[in-house]
Amino acid sequence: MSIGFTTRAAEQTVRAGELLAGVVRPCDVIALTGDLGAGKTHLVQGVARGLGVAEPVTSPTFNLLVVHPGALPLYHFDLYRLERAEELDDIGFAEALESGGVAVIEWGDKFPAELPADRLVVRIRVGEGDERRFELVPSGPRSEALADDWLAACQEAGLR
Ligand SMILES: Nc1ncnc2c1ncn2[C@@H]1O[C@H](COP(=O)(O)OP(=O)(O)O)[C@@H](O)[C@H]1O
Numbered sequence: 001m002s003i004g005f006t007t008r009a010a011e012q013t014v015r016a017g018e019l020l021a022g023v024v025r026p027c028d029v030i031a032l033t034g035d036l037g038a039g040k041t042h043l044v045q046g047v048a049r050g051l052g053v054a055e056p057v058t059s060p061t062f063n064l065l066v067v068h069p070g071a072l073p074l075y076h077f078d079l080y081r082l083e084r085a086e087e088l089d090d091i092g093f094a095e096a097l098e099s100g101g102v103a104v105i106e107w108g109d110k111f112p113a114e115l116p117a118d119r120l121v122v123r124i125r126v127g128e129g130d131e132r133r134f135e136l137v138p139s140g141p142r143s144e145a146l147a148d149d150w151l152a153a154c155q156e157a158g159l160r
């Protein structure tokens with residue numbers, strides 16, 4: 001059985017991201033998977049809103065990483081154009097994940113071996129129309145707690 005929730009409008013996905021920001025801790029790593037247009041960037045925009053990030057958040061496709069100052073620093077990765085795992089060294093991937101911020105990684109399933117063992121994978125599937133199904137796949141004690149807290153917040157907000 002998979003745990004997760006469904007959104008039915010883009011703004012609901014932003015809201016879900018905002019709720020995620022309410023339960024994250026320093027050094028949390030969240031890997032987003034899902035096709036182009038699934039809603040990965042919208043989710044990150046919500047995280048940014050929840051962390052009080054002032055600047056706009058767009059897909060960092062041409063930078064691979066954009067750091068946004070907030071209540072916790074938001075490390076927004078987009079690995080779409082990344083071809084080799086070695087390139088992750090050039091952008092300081094491992095260091096960034098350990099630096100005390102919150103890392104959210106679009107196309108985070110591309111190089112799973114480069115991710116920490118305990119990370120929250122969020123699989124986004126496109127449904128009918130504006131429906132998006134979010135499946136949470138934790139892989140250790142911290143990401144399990146994070147998934148539980150996030151789900152509880154989503155359910156309280158009426159997302160199921
Ligand atoms: N429930 C939903 N959640 C998120 N985006 C949605 C939803 N329904 C429709 N959309 C649309 O899908 C697109 C998602 O874009 P984006 O967040 O950039 O996706 P990705 O980063 O996964 O490529 C936007 O055009 C948005 O308006």
Ligand SMILES: [Mg+2]
Pocket residue numbers: 040041059078106
């Ligand atoms: Mg995107």
